[in-house]
Amino acid sequence: MTDLFNFPSIHNFPPFYTLQTQPTTRQTQIALWSEIILAYFMHHKLYRLELSESLNGELFDNKGIKRRLKLGTLQCIIDAMVKQGTAEWDLQSKKNVALIYWRKPEEWATIINNWVFNSGMTNSILTVYEIAHGDITEGLDFHGLDQTILLKSLDILVKRGLAQLFQGTSTEDMGVKFFGTNG
Structure with missing residues:
Protein backbone atom coordinates (compact mmCIF):
# COMPACT_ATOMS: atom_id res chain seq x y z
CA MET A 1 0.00 0.00 0.00
CA TYR A 101 -18.18 6.68 0.50
CA TRP A 102 -15.31 8.94 1.49
CA ARG A 103 -16.76 10.82 -1.46
CA LYS A 104 -20.39 10.24 -2.28
CA PRO A 105 -21.41 9.20 -5.81
CA GLU A 106 -22.83 12.70 -6.36
CA GLU A 107 -19.39 14.19 -5.61
CA TRP A 108 -17.67 11.71 -7.95
CA ALA A 109 -20.22 12.59 -10.65
CA THR A 110 -19.34 16.28 -10.34
CA ILE A 111 -15.58 15.58 -10.35
CA ILE A 112 -15.88 13.36 -13.44
CA ASN A 113 -18.12 15.84 -15.25
CA ASN A 114 -15.74 18.72 -14.48
CA TRP A 115 -12.82 16.65 -15.80
CA VAL A 116 -14.73 15.85 -19.00
CA PHE A 117 -15.58 19.52 -19.52
CA ASN A 118 -12.13 20.90 -18.61
CA SER A 119 -10.23 18.33 -20.67
CA GLY A 120 -12.32 18.87 -23.79
CA MET A 121 -13.77 15.35 -23.71
CA THR A 122 -17.34 16.54 -24.22
CA ASN A 123 -19.20 14.70 -26.96
CA SER A 124 -16.61 11.92 -26.65
CA ILE A 125 -17.43 8.30 -25.91
CA LEU A 126 -15.26 6.57 -23.32
CA THR A 127 -15.58 3.13 -21.80
CA VAL A 128 -16.13 2.57 -18.11
CA TYR A 129 -12.71 0.91 -18.06
CA GLU A 130 -11.00 3.96 -19.63
CA ILE A 131 -12.56 6.25 -17.02
CA ALA A 132 -11.51 4.12 -14.05
CA HIS A 133 -8.23 2.64 -15.30
CA GLY A 134 -7.16 4.31 -18.53
CA ASP A 135 -3.99 6.29 -19.16
CA ILE A 136 -6.07 9.45 -19.66
CA THR A 137 -7.19 9.38 -16.01
CA GLU A 138 -3.85 8.36 -14.48
CA GLY A 139 -3.15 10.54 -11.44
CA LEU A 140 -6.73 11.84 -11.18
CA ASP A 141 -8.78 11.37 -8.01
CA PHE A 142 -11.22 8.97 -9.67
CA HIS A 143 -8.52 6.76 -11.28
CA GLY A 144 -9.06 3.29 -9.80
CA LEU A 145 -12.57 4.14 -8.55
CA ASP A 146 -14.62 1.09 -7.57
CA GLN A 147 -16.78 0.04 -10.53
CA THR A 148 -20.02 0.04 -8.51
CA ILE A 149 -19.39 3.59 -7.28
CA LEU A 150 -18.37 4.71 -10.77
CA LEU A 151 -21.59 3.31 -12.26
CA LYS A 152 -23.66 5.04 -9.57
CA SER A 153 -21.86 8.29 -10.41
CA LEU A 154 -22.40 7.85 -14.14
CA ASP A 155 -26.10 7.14 -13.51
CA ILE A 156 -26.30 10.49 -11.70
CA LEU A 157 -24.78 12.21 -14.75
CA VAL A 158 -27.32 10.43 -16.98
CA LYS A 159 -30.19 11.62 -14.75
CA ARG A 160 -28.80 15.16 -14.91
CA GLY A 161 -28.76 14.95 -18.72
CA LEU A 162 -24.96 15.22 -18.83
CA ALA A 163 -24.15 11.71 -20.10
CA GLN A 164 -25.57 8.71 -21.89
CA LEU A 165 -24.63 5.07 -21.29
CA PHE A 166 -24.27 2.47 -24.05
CA GLN A 167 -24.31 -1.26 -23.38
CA GLY A 168 -21.11 -3.18 -24.02
CA THR A 169 -20.20 -6.85 -23.90
CA SER A 170 -19.33 -6.34 -20.23
CA THR A 171 -19.67 -3.56 -17.68
CA GLU A 172 -16.11 -2.39 -18.36
CA ASP A 173 -16.92 -2.20 -22.10
CA MET A 174 -19.96 0.01 -21.52
CA GLY A 175 -19.67 3.28 -23.37
CA VAL A 176 -20.35 6.68 -21.86
CA LYS A 177 -21.00 9.74 -23.99
CA PHE A 178 -20.56 13.04 -22.19
CA PHE A 179 -22.42 16.14 -23.31
CA GLY A 180 -20.97 19.62 -23.59
CA THR A 181 -22.12 21.27 -20.40
CA ASN A 182 -20.37 22.06 -17.16
CA GLY A 183 -22.81 21.47 -14.37
Missing part, protein backbone atom coordinates in the same frame (compact mmCIF):
# COMPACT_ATOMS: atom_id res chain seq x y z
CA THR A 2 0.93 3.65 0.10
CA ASP A 3 2.50 5.49 3.01
CA LEU A 4 1.45 4.80 6.59
CA PHE A 5 -1.81 6.12 7.92
CA ASN A 6 -1.56 8.21 11.09
CA PHE A 7 -4.20 6.92 13.47
CA PRO A 8 -5.64 9.39 15.99
CA SER A 9 -4.79 8.81 19.66
CA ILE A 10 -8.29 7.39 20.35
CA HIS A 11 -7.23 4.36 18.27
CA ASN A 12 -4.92 3.41 21.18
CA PHE A 13 -7.64 3.69 23.84
CA PRO A 14 -8.72 0.13 24.83
CA PRO A 15 -12.41 0.93 25.60
CA PHE A 16 -12.74 2.32 22.06
CA TYR A 17 -12.88 -1.30 20.82
CA THR A 18 -15.86 -2.29 22.99
CA LEU A 19 -19.28 -1.01 21.96
CA GLN A 20 -20.29 1.38 24.71
CA THR A 21 -23.66 0.95 26.43
CA GLN A 22 -24.31 4.57 27.42
CA PRO A 23 -26.15 6.13 24.40
CA THR A 24 -24.23 9.43 24.23
CA THR A 25 -20.86 7.70 24.62
CA ARG A 26 -21.85 5.08 22.03
CA GLN A 27 -22.92 7.81 19.57
CA THR A 28 -19.56 9.58 20.02
CA GLN A 29 -17.68 6.29 19.66
CA ILE A 30 -19.51 5.41 16.43
CA ALA A 31 -18.93 8.92 15.04
CA LEU A 32 -15.19 8.66 15.80
CA TRP A 33 -14.94 5.20 14.22
CA SER A 34 -16.80 6.52 11.16
CA GLU A 35 -14.31 9.39 10.82
CA ILE A 36 -11.36 7.02 11.13
CA ILE A 37 -12.79 4.59 8.56
CA LEU A 38 -13.48 7.39 6.07
CA ALA A 39 -10.03 8.95 6.57
CA TYR A 40 -8.28 5.56 6.31
CA PHE A 41 -10.16 4.60 3.14
CA MET A 42 -9.49 8.00 1.56
CA HIS A 43 -5.79 7.84 2.49
CA HIS A 44 -5.40 4.41 0.88
CA LYS A 45 -7.95 5.03 -1.94
CA LEU A 46 -10.08 2.08 -0.84
CA TYR A 47 -13.78 1.75 -1.53
CA ARG A 48 -14.99 -1.69 -0.43
CA LEU A 49 -14.88 -2.97 3.14
CA GLU A 50 -15.05 -6.71 3.69
CA LEU A 51 -15.89 -6.77 7.37
CA SER A 52 -14.83 -10.29 8.40
CA GLU A 53 -11.55 -10.04 6.53
CA SER A 54 -10.75 -6.52 7.75
CA LEU A 55 -11.07 -7.38 11.45
CA ASN A 56 -7.51 -8.74 11.30
CA GLY A 57 -6.08 -5.63 9.64
CA GLU A 58 -4.47 -2.60 11.25
CA LEU A 59 -7.66 -0.55 11.08
CA PHE A 60 -9.66 -2.72 13.48
CA ASP A 61 -6.96 -4.83 15.18
CA ASN A 62 -4.57 -2.75 17.27
CA LYS A 63 -1.80 -5.21 18.10
CA GLY A 64 -0.02 -2.59 20.24
CA ILE A 65 -2.79 -2.64 22.83
CA LYS A 66 -4.06 -6.14 21.99
CA ARG A 67 -7.56 -4.94 21.14
CA ARG A 68 -9.72 -5.82 18.16
CA LEU A 69 -13.18 -4.70 17.10
CA LYS A 70 -15.86 -7.40 17.05
CA LEU A 71 -17.87 -8.10 13.90
CA GLY A 72 -21.15 -7.01 15.52
CA THR A 73 -19.61 -3.73 16.64
CA LEU A 74 -18.27 -3.03 13.16
CA GLN A 75 -21.69 -3.84 11.64
CA CYS A 76 -23.25 -1.35 14.07
CA ILE A 77 -20.74 1.31 12.97
CA ILE A 78 -21.41 0.62 9.28
CA ASP A 79 -25.19 0.74 9.92
CA ALA A 80 -24.69 4.25 11.33
CA MET A 81 -22.55 5.21 8.32
CA VAL A 82 -25.31 3.92 6.00
CA LYS A 83 -27.79 6.21 7.79
CA GLN A 84 -25.36 9.13 7.28
CA GLY A 85 -24.96 8.28 3.59
CA THR A 86 -21.23 7.55 3.91
CA ALA A 87 -21.58 3.79 3.37
CA GLU A 88 -23.88 1.32 1.64
CA TRP A 89 -24.30 -2.38 2.31
CA ASP A 90 -23.69 -4.79 -0.54
CA LEU A 91 -27.09 -6.45 -0.48
CA GLN A 92 -25.72 -9.86 -1.50
CA SER A 93 -23.23 -9.95 1.38
CA LYS A 94 -25.54 -10.22 4.44
CA LYS A 95 -23.82 -7.28 6.14
CA ASN A 96 -20.30 -8.48 5.45
CA VAL A 97 -19.36 -6.11 2.59
CA ALA A 98 -19.99 -2.37 2.43
CA LEU A 99 -19.10 0.39 0.01
CA ILE A 100 -17.40 3.23 1.86
Whole structure:
Protein backbone atom coordinates (compact mmCIF):
# COMPACT_ATOMS: atom_id res chain seq x y z
CA MET A 1 0.00 0.00 0.00
CA THR A 2 0.93 3.65 0.10
CA ASP A 3 2.50 5.49 3.01
CA LEU A 4 1.45 4.80 6.59
CA PHE A 5 -1.81 6.12 7.92
CA ASN A 6 -1.56 8.21 11.09
CA PHE A 7 -4.20 6.92 13.47
CA PRO A 8 -5.64 9.39 15.99
CA SER A 9 -4.79 8.81 19.66
CA ILE A 10 -8.29 7.39 20.35
CA HIS A 11 -7.23 4.36 18.27
CA ASN A 12 -4.92 3.41 21.18
CA PHE A 13 -7.64 3.69 23.84
CA PRO A 14 -8.72 0.13 24.83
CA PRO A 15 -12.41 0.93 25.60
CA PHE A 16 -12.74 2.32 22.06
CA TYR A 17 -12.88 -1.30 20.82
CA THR A 18 -15.86 -2.29 22.99
CA LEU A 19 -19.28 -1.01 21.96
CA GLN A 20 -20.29 1.38 24.71
CA THR A 21 -23.66 0.95 26.43
CA GLN A 22 -24.31 4.57 27.42
CA PRO A 23 -26.15 6.13 24.40
CA THR A 24 -24.23 9.43 24.23
CA THR A 25 -20.86 7.70 24.62
CA ARG A 26 -21.85 5.08 22.03
CA GLN A 27 -22.92 7.81 19.57
CA THR A 28 -19.56 9.58 20.02
CA GLN A 29 -17.68 6.29 19.66
CA ILE A 30 -19.51 5.41 16.43
CA ALA A 31 -18.93 8.92 15.04
CA LEU A 32 -15.19 8.66 15.80
CA TRP A 33 -14.94 5.20 14.22
CA SER A 34 -16.80 6.52 11.16
CA GLU A 35 -14.31 9.39 10.82
CA ILE A 36 -11.36 7.02 11.13
CA ILE A 37 -12.79 4.59 8.56
CA LEU A 38 -13.48 7.39 6.07
CA ALA A 39 -10.03 8.95 6.57
CA TYR A 40 -8.28 5.56 6.31
CA PHE A 41 -10.16 4.60 3.14
CA MET A 42 -9.49 8.00 1.56
CA HIS A 43 -5.79 7.84 2.49
CA HIS A 44 -5.40 4.41 0.88
CA LYS A 45 -7.95 5.03 -1.94
CA LEU A 46 -10.08 2.08 -0.84
CA TYR A 47 -13.78 1.75 -1.53
CA ARG A 48 -14.99 -1.69 -0.43
CA LEU A 49 -14.88 -2.97 3.14
CA GLU A 50 -15.05 -6.71 3.69
CA LEU A 51 -15.89 -6.77 7.37
CA SER A 52 -14.83 -10.29 8.40
CA GLU A 53 -11.55 -10.04 6.53
CA SER A 54 -10.75 -6.52 7.75
CA LEU A 55 -11.07 -7.38 11.45
CA ASN A 56 -7.51 -8.74 11.30
CA GLY A 57 -6.08 -5.63 9.64
CA GLU A 58 -4.47 -2.60 11.25
CA LEU A 59 -7.66 -0.55 11.08
CA PHE A 60 -9.66 -2.72 13.48
CA ASP A 61 -6.96 -4.83 15.18
CA ASN A 62 -4.57 -2.75 17.27
CA LYS A 63 -1.80 -5.21 18.10
CA GLY A 64 -0.02 -2.59 20.24
CA ILE A 65 -2.79 -2.64 22.83
CA LYS A 66 -4.06 -6.14 21.99
CA ARG A 67 -7.56 -4.94 21.14
CA ARG A 68 -9.72 -5.82 18.16
CA LEU A 69 -13.18 -4.70 17.10
CA LYS A 70 -15.86 -7.40 17.05
CA LEU A 71 -17.87 -8.10 13.90
CA GLY A 72 -21.15 -7.01 15.52
CA THR A 73 -19.61 -3.73 16.64
CA LEU A 74 -18.27 -3.03 13.16
CA GLN A 75 -21.69 -3.84 11.64
CA CYS A 76 -23.25 -1.35 14.07
CA ILE A 77 -20.74 1.31 12.97
CA ILE A 78 -21.41 0.62 9.28
CA ASP A 79 -25.19 0.74 9.92
CA ALA A 80 -24.69 4.25 11.33
CA MET A 81 -22.55 5.21 8.32
CA VAL A 82 -25.31 3.92 6.00
CA LYS A 83 -27.79 6.21 7.79
CA GLN A 84 -25.36 9.13 7.28
CA GLY A 85 -24.96 8.28 3.59
CA THR A 86 -21.23 7.55 3.91
CA ALA A 87 -21.58 3.79 3.37
CA GLU A 88 -23.88 1.32 1.64
CA TRP A 89 -24.30 -2.38 2.31
CA ASP A 90 -23.69 -4.79 -0.54
CA LEU A 91 -27.09 -6.45 -0.48
CA GLN A 92 -25.72 -9.86 -1.50
CA SER A 93 -23.23 -9.95 1.38
CA LYS A 94 -25.54 -10.22 4.44
CA LYS A 95 -23.82 -7.28 6.14
CA ASN A 96 -20.30 -8.48 5.45
CA VAL A 97 -19.36 -6.11 2.59
CA ALA A 98 -19.99 -2.37 2.43
CA LEU A 99 -19.10 0.39 0.01
CA ILE A 100 -17.40 3.23 1.86
CA TYR A 101 -18.18 6.68 0.50
CA TRP A 102 -15.31 8.94 1.49
CA ARG A 103 -16.76 10.82 -1.46
CA LYS A 104 -20.39 10.24 -2.28
CA PRO A 105 -21.41 9.20 -5.81
CA GLU A 106 -22.83 12.70 -6.36
CA GLU A 107 -19.39 14.19 -5.61
CA TRP A 108 -17.67 11.71 -7.95
CA ALA A 109 -20.22 12.59 -10.65
CA THR A 110 -19.34 16.28 -10.34
CA ILE A 111 -15.58 15.58 -10.35
CA ILE A 112 -15.88 13.36 -13.44
CA ASN A 113 -18.12 15.84 -15.25
CA ASN A 114 -15.74 18.72 -14.48
CA TRP A 115 -12.82 16.65 -15.80
CA VAL A 116 -14.73 15.85 -19.00
CA PHE A 117 -15.58 19.52 -19.52
CA ASN A 118 -12.13 20.90 -18.61
CA SER A 119 -10.23 18.33 -20.67
CA GLY A 120 -12.32 18.87 -23.79
CA MET A 121 -13.77 15.35 -23.71
CA THR A 122 -17.34 16.54 -24.22
CA ASN A 123 -19.20 14.70 -26.96
CA SER A 124 -16.61 11.92 -26.65
CA ILE A 125 -17.43 8.30 -25.91
CA LEU A 126 -15.26 6.57 -23.32
CA THR A 127 -15.58 3.13 -21.80
CA VAL A 128 -16.13 2.57 -18.11
CA TYR A 129 -12.71 0.91 -18.06
CA GLU A 130 -11.00 3.96 -19.63
CA ILE A 131 -12.56 6.25 -17.02
CA ALA A 132 -11.51 4.12 -14.05
CA HIS A 133 -8.23 2.64 -15.30
CA GLY A 134 -7.16 4.31 -18.53
CA ASP A 135 -3.99 6.29 -19.16
CA ILE A 136 -6.07 9.45 -19.66
CA THR A 137 -7.19 9.38 -16.01
CA GLU A 138 -3.85 8.36 -14.48
CA GLY A 139 -3.15 10.54 -11.44
CA LEU A 140 -6.73 11.84 -11.18
CA ASP A 141 -8.78 11.37 -8.01
CA PHE A 142 -11.22 8.97 -9.67
CA HIS A 143 -8.52 6.76 -11.28
CA GLY A 144 -9.06 3.29 -9.80
CA LEU A 145 -12.57 4.14 -8.55
CA ASP A 146 -14.62 1.09 -7.57
CA GLN A 147 -16.78 0.04 -10.53
CA THR A 148 -20.02 0.04 -8.51
CA ILE A 149 -19.39 3.59 -7.28
CA LEU A 150 -18.37 4.71 -10.77
CA LEU A 151 -21.59 3.31 -12.26
CA LYS A 152 -23.66 5.04 -9.57
CA SER A 153 -21.86 8.29 -10.41
CA LEU A 154 -22.40 7.85 -14.14
CA ASP A 155 -26.10 7.14 -13.51
CA ILE A 156 -26.30 10.49 -11.70
CA LEU A 157 -24.78 12.21 -14.75
CA VAL A 158 -27.32 10.43 -16.98
CA LYS A 159 -30.19 11.62 -14.75
CA ARG A 160 -28.80 15.16 -14.91
CA GLY A 161 -28.76 14.95 -18.72
CA LEU A 162 -24.96 15.22 -18.83
CA ALA A 163 -24.15 11.71 -20.10
CA GLN A 164 -25.57 8.71 -21.89
CA LEU A 165 -24.63 5.07 -21.29
CA PHE A 166 -24.27 2.47 -24.05
CA GLN A 167 -24.31 -1.26 -23.38
CA GLY A 168 -21.11 -3.18 -24.02
CA THR A 169 -20.20 -6.85 -23.90
CA SER A 170 -19.33 -6.34 -20.23
CA THR A 171 -19.67 -3.56 -17.68
CA GLU A 172 -16.11 -2.39 -18.36
CA ASP A 173 -16.92 -2.20 -22.10
CA MET A 174 -19.96 0.01 -21.52
CA GLY A 175 -19.67 3.28 -23.37
CA VAL A 176 -20.35 6.68 -21.86
CA LYS A 177 -21.00 9.74 -23.99
CA PHE A 178 -20.56 13.04 -22.19
CA PHE A 179 -22.42 16.14 -23.31
CA GLY A 180 -20.97 19.62 -23.59
CA THR A 181 -22.12 21.27 -20.40
CA ASN A 182 -20.37 22.06 -17.16
CA GLY A 183 -22.81 21.47 -14.37
